[in-house]
Amino acid sequence: MPLALKTFATLNDADAALKAAGARYLGGGTLVVRAANEGDVSLTTFVRSTDPALFSISVEGGRATIGASVTMSTIARHPDLAAIAPAARAVGGPAIRNMATVGGNLFAPAPYGDFAVALLALDAEVLEGDQATPIDAFLKARDAAAGRIVSAVRFDVPEPKKFRFVKVARVKPKGVSVLSIAVLLDEASDGTIRAARIALGCMANRPMRAAAAEQALVGRQRTAEGIAPALAVAGEGTAPITDAIASAWYRAEVLPVHLGRLLLS
Amino acid sequence: MGVAREEKRMAKVPIQFVLNGDEKAEFVESGSTLLKVLREKLGDTSPKGGCHQGTCGTCSVLVDGELRLSCLTLAETCEGASVTTTAGLAEGGVLHPLQRAFQEGFATQCGFCTPGMIMAAKALLDRVPNPTREEVVDAISGNICRCTGYEPIIRAILSAARSNSHHAA
Numbered sequence: 001m002p003l004a005l006k007t008f009a010t011l012n013d014a015d016a017a018l019k020a021a022g023a024r025y026l027g028g029g030t031l032v033v034r035a036a037n038e039g040d041v042s043l044t045t046f047v048r049s050t051d052p053a054l055f056s057i058s059v060e061g062g063r064a065t066i067g068a069s070v071t072m073s074t075i076a077r078h079p080d081l082a083a084i085a086p087a088a089r090a091v092g093g094p095a096i097r098n099m100a101t102v103g104g105n106l107f108a109p110a111p112y113g114d115f116a117v118a119l120l121a122l123d124a125e126v127l128e129g130d131q132a133t134p135i136d137a138f139l140k141a142r143d144a145a146a147g148r149i150v151s152a153v154r155f156d157v158p159e160p161k162k163f164r165f166v167k168v169a170r171v172k173p174k175g176v177s178v179l180s181i182a183v184l185l186d187e188a189s190d191g192t193i194r195a196a197r198i199a200l201g202c203m204a205n206r207p208m209r210a211a212a213a214e215q216a217l218v219g220r221q222r223t224a225e226g227i228a229p230a231l232a233v234a235g236e237g238t239a240p241i242t243d244a245i246a247s248a249w250y251r252a253e254v255l256p257v258h259l260g261r262l263l264l265s
Numbered sequence: 266m267g268v269a270r271e272e273k274r275m276a277k278v279p280i281q282f283v284l285n286g287d288e289k290a291e292f293v294e295s296g297s298t299l300l301k302v303l304r305e306k307l308g309d310t311s312p313k314g315g316c317h318q319g320t321c322g323t324c325s326v327l328v329d330g331e332l333r334l335s336c337l338t339l340a341e342t343c344e345g346a347s348v349t350t351t352a353g354l355a356e357g358g359v360l361h362p363l364q365r366a367f368q369e370g371f372a373t374q375c376g377f378c379t380p381g382m383i384m385a386a387k388a389l390l391d392r393v394p395n396p397t398r399e400e401v402v403d404a405i406s407g408n409i410c411r412c413t414g415y416e417p418i419i420r421a422i423l424s425a426a427r428s429n430s431h432h433a434a
């Protein structure tokens with residue numbers, strides 16, 4: 001099946017072209033060109049846009065807007081985004097990071113999507129043109145959303161001490177995730193946890209919240225004893241994937257261990 | 266008939282970029298990967314096709330100085346860019362310091378991973394002329410070698426950096 005690439009100067013024109021059967025949006029191409037190389041015949045046309053808004057990063061008053069075509073390596077070295085650099089650096093090896101985009105990561109099925117896990121903990125908004133959707137809702141509906149182009153993501157850049165991220169992998173330094181965890185904590189001056197957002201990767205086919213653990217942390221201290229109830233319910237609602245890296249059973253077993261280490265680190 | 270002919274004509278698109286310092290202009294099938302265009306159209310077989318999935322790294326090239334996997338890059342997205350491959354590193358028959366270090370340090374056995382390893386190493390040394398061992402390991406973490414056990418490759422890259430003769434080509 002011959003493929004074709006169609007390039008549009010504006011997002012609107014690219015959006016319109018995506019309506020055609022067999023058309024798929026091309027971000028960095030690390031998943032979608034791979035699918036074509038593997039013989040995915042449902043794909044006939046790549047659509048991309050060179051709209052400058054897709055490539056821009058702005059950080060104003062602590063709120064970041066990152067264009068969907070911005071790559072992981074660009075985020076990793078951006079001076080105002082140091083707090084989330086670890087999540088960008090967790091994606092693939094150097095060549096993949098130079099290609100992998102924020103937009104593509106939002107659509108990457110588990111075991112991929114490490115950066116989207118961080119965005120979920122940060123309560124990011126996903127922008128599709130002038131429409132902004134909370135990332136929770138966006139991720140739940142992302143398959144149905146096929147056709148609309150994500151233009152950017154927007155979130156408050158966290159204070160480094162409030163945000164924690166870990167990617168657990170067997171092959172160092174760039175193996176595929178066993179799981180990834182991102183946590184945003186709001187702690188009172190005496191250390192009592194006021195609120196927590198915990199996002200998990202590989203614990204379902206897309207990034208998900210550990211809602212029960214989030215609630216169990218409220219009012220507790222970040223000590224082994226304080227977090228124990230949260231760890232006990234960390235797996236609630238999860239449906240981990242099984243792949244060549246780990247079984248669902250293994251992922252479920254090690255989740256509380258890694259969440260505990262991350263919270264106490 | 267008319268439509269079919271038009272589609273056939275539209276399947277080829279013009280593309281221009283600089284390959285190892287030389288300007289190239291070609292008609293390629295739309296949607297072709299850079300790897301395919303380099304090897305089959307332009308005769309530069311230094312980037313290898315290993316997995317075509319982004320996992321082995323042997324197709325690595327530099328696009329405007331950035332390490333990319335040519336198997337997952339569409340050639341048309343490189344319009345106007347400067348592409349560097351291992352074939353462009355030697356100057357006037359004199360091997361690039363990285364090539365020499367690989368040869369002298371037995372960092373090449375079957376050689377299939379070598380062009381990707383060398384481009385990944387070049388991307389690192391262009392940015393970080395005196396890398397730590399950890400930085401070298403990270404730089405080649407997207408490249409698979411089934412022969413050497415990696416140690417000779419890491420040593421060769423460190424020795425090319427130390428030889429201090431490295432310069433951005």
Ligand SMILES: Cc1cc2nc3c(=O)[nH]c(=O)nc-3n(C[C@H](O)[C@H](O)[C@H](O)COP(=O)(O)OP(=O)(O)OC[C@H]3O[C@@H](n4cnc5c(N)ncnc54)[C@H](O)[C@@H]3O)c2cc1C
Nearest residue numbers: 027028029030031032092101103104107108113114150319
């Ligand atoms: C060897 C290898 C290792 C990898 N390692 C990791 C890893 O460690 N962690 C990780 O998270 N991922 C990893 N990935 C997966 C992938 O590289 C990343 O998830 C990446 O961020 C995907 O982005 P992309 O721009 O390349 O997506 P593409 O391949 O361009 O697109 C992926 C999907 O998203 C859609 N899409 C892309 N951008 C948009 C947009 N703006 N609007 C609407 N739809 C869009 C596409 O149509 C397509 O369906 C790896 C991939 C490979 C090949």
Ligand code: FES
Nearest residue numbers: 315316317322336
């Ligand atoms: S051929 Fe491109 S990564 Fe293997």
Ligand code: FES
Nearest residue numbers: 374375410411412
């Ligand atoms: S030398 Fe054979 S794969 Fe590396």
